[in-house]
Amino acid sequence: MQAYDEWASSPEERLKSFKHWPFKQGPCSPDKMAEAGFYAIGKKSEPDLAKCYVCFKELDGWERDDDPWLEHEKHAAQCPFVLLKKKPSELTAKEILTLEVERSKKFMVLQYDIKFKLLQDLKESVLEELEKTGKGGKENRKRKTSRATAKRPSRKD
Numbered sequence: 001m002q003a004y005d006e007w008a009s010s011p012e013e014r015l016k017s018f019k020h021w022p023f024k025q026g027p028c029s030p031d032k033m034a035e036a037g038f039y040a041i042g043k044k045s046e047p048d049l050a051k052c053y054v055c056f057k058e059l060d061g062w063e064r065d066d067d068p069w070l071e072h073e074k075h076a077a078q079c080p081f082v083l084l085k086k087k088p089s090e091l092t093a094k095e096i097l098t099l100e101v102e103r104s105k106k107f108m109v110l111q112y113d114i115k116f117k118l119l120q121d122l123k124e125s126v127l128e129e130l131e132k133t134g135k136g137g138k139e140n141r142k143r144k145t146s147r148a149t150a151k152r153p154s155r156k157d
């Protein structure tokens with residue numbers, strides 16, 4: 001399940017997450033990673049797993065010479081943080097708020113996708129079960145004809 005790490009909006013907090021990060025210096029050092037929106041989520045077992053706090057993209061397999069901005073752009077070109085192309089210290093208050101909104105939206109979409117997938121899997125397994133027990137004959141699976149829904153007048157007018 002995706003986690004919504006409230007604290008990850010702060011570049012200082014993101015920086016703290018890189019305790020086990022394998023590259024202490026160079027193009028993808030912890031400070032450069034945090035600056036490009038990433039924070040470490042892999043702990044000790046997966047030290048090079050990082051995630052963007054806005055688009056939630058998770059990337060691993062980092063190499064010493066990787067540029068976090070380039071990698072971010074390559075794997076999540078539509079990320080609102082990437083599109084701004086600004087260091088956290090250069091962001092205006094409005095941009096910070098906009099990023100928070102985008103982040104919440106993205107999180108809701110991800111949650112929805114996960115729930116939708118779970119429900120679909122559930123549906124599949126229920127149908128399979130019905131099929132097996134012989135209770136899923138054609139009659140039971142017949143779709144109800146959809147009723148035409150009359151449009152109600154909008155109250156906003």
Ligand SMILES: [Zn+2]
Pocket residue numbers: 037052053054055056057072076079080081082
């Ligand atoms: Zn991103």
